[in-house]
Amino acid sequence: MRQGLDLQGLSKSFKGSPVPALEEFSLSLAPGSCTAVLGPSGSGKSTLLRTVAGLEIPDRGSVLLDGQDLAAVRPERRGMAMVFQRPLLFPHLNVLDNVAFAATIRGVPRRRARADAEAFLDLVQMEGTGKRVVSDLSGGQQQRVAIARGLAARPEVLLLDEPFSALDPELRSAMHELLAQVREKLNPTILMVTHDRDEAAAVADHLAVISEGKLLQHSTVQEMYTRPASLQVSRLMGGTNEIPGTVRDGVHYSALGAHALPGNHQWPEGPATMVIRQERIILLDEHSPGLPAVVTGIRNRGPRKLVTMEAAGVNLHAEATASPALATGDAVRIQLPTPELAVVGGTSEHRSAPLTSPDWKVLA
């Protein structure tokens, strides 16, 4: 019976590095689920994937697949396939033989292995390219073939190590669509690492945020955005609004006033920072009901604008559509919808400028 992948207390340090790459990292993946491990560069994402694959031996902890400890199992016997950032197609084989590689290794007769590989090439919409030399393919095509090759090995777990990060946005979207189709048809358990939260949200149903080798939060995509477990998670997820205050009886008191928190959650009492996604703040004209604020800066974000405001001495950021036209110095009203509020324990330093973010996009 499939029980999924279970990572228990994984720790890994590298010689010469003062910080452990992984520290007591535990995570459970249900069979057929897709979990994206999200974190900044150097946070231990790739080490995690390599440890799961058996390419690195953990100092402590264990990897269990369907309840079986894989500590003594060599990478080739773990039932996992990995797609790397570079497609790493074998240059001495053509496209079809690359996809048929796992079957060839298992001793499947060549004709059958190739017929099987054809089916997987069809799956990734690369039909008819079997006889081509891999160097003739574009980056996106090569990555498709790499995915087909991984899937053709019939892995219980498919490991994806930032497989789309080298592709242009258009191709990346196509690959996300492809991955969704693959999940629909084959339903493998997928563990993917990425530093792009939009990509993670697009392909995964669960996110795990990692920083300095530690798991900060593991939850559904929606929860990760709306209920961050800490300010660090909120910031890693691109959240920019942090309002220091105090929670009493499910209400957050701050310079912005009293804000009732969503009732479906147990909020910590005492000093706490209220967070709200910038795309969830409602911007209204100055005659509407809401908190008064003054626009202090506007930055274009494609079809949207990132509006920086000051309200009762607190800097806030909101995403607005191109209309109505706003200008620096304009008075506006803002509303912070209760269902969109969340608090995390402790207080933060008040921010005066928007956080720099490599991939500012709207989740909604």
Next chain:
Amino acid sequence: MPAAEVLTARTRPRPRTAAGHGTKARVQGLLLAVPAVLLVAFVVVGGSAMVAAQSLGLMPLVGRPELSTAAYTAHGGDLLVGVGLSLAIAGASTVLACLIGFAAALIMMQGRWCGKLVAAMSSLSIPVPHIVGAATAGLLLADSGLLARVFGAAERWPDVVGGQWWLAVIFEYAWKESAFVGLVVAGTLATRSVDYEETAALLGAGRLGRLRHVLLPLSLPALIISGTIAFIYSFGSYEVAWLLGRPYPEPLPVMALRLYNSVTLTARPEAAAVAVVTAVVSLGAALVALACLRKIPLWR
């Protein structure tokens, strides 16, 4: 843009400008190489032409030039035996060098202390001249050599040096050329073997599977090229066979030098004929290697 359209766009032939840039870069590369190529061509082609002319009686030391193949038939049987012997020595030593060199490259790629040791040993043996290697092999492997004395087996010691099977000659070439092959193959594998090995492992390939299906095919072009260089060198090299081999039959280079240094000056065309045969066989080996390379997808 839908996925299908994206793919179609990516599969279109490269635009003319990209091809133009490629041609321009190629022409620039060729132009840069022209001075060196001209100089080498002058020496090699000029030297070869002179030797060929001498072997065909067109450049006699005395008398009138006359086209003749007498130099090729003067030692007819010995020349053929020499070709066979040289081919056997060069072939055996090249096969050994490729096997040892490939194994050494794999050990070097492991990156552990033993890999570093093998890399250092290989690097150290490359600058040692063959004549020094041959003298060392003689002192080590002869029936009065170090190993025979260490094992106290002077009487029973096999004829490694000067024996029927030319073993010392083959070992010396294999030792020297394996270091060369090892470093060339390791250099080829260094940039990508680890990634491909890991990929293959995660696709279910065990150690042997990875060796057979990944590492060997990836190394094949480098093995063919370095093996061909080692073969041609061993085939045309004189000093090792002269020092460690038997007086008769003679491999081609030994025969060529003996005839060239002969007190009978009229033997010079015969020496030239042996040199021409050596050059033709070497050229044939290079052509065979090129034909093999053209069949390898990785080379294409």
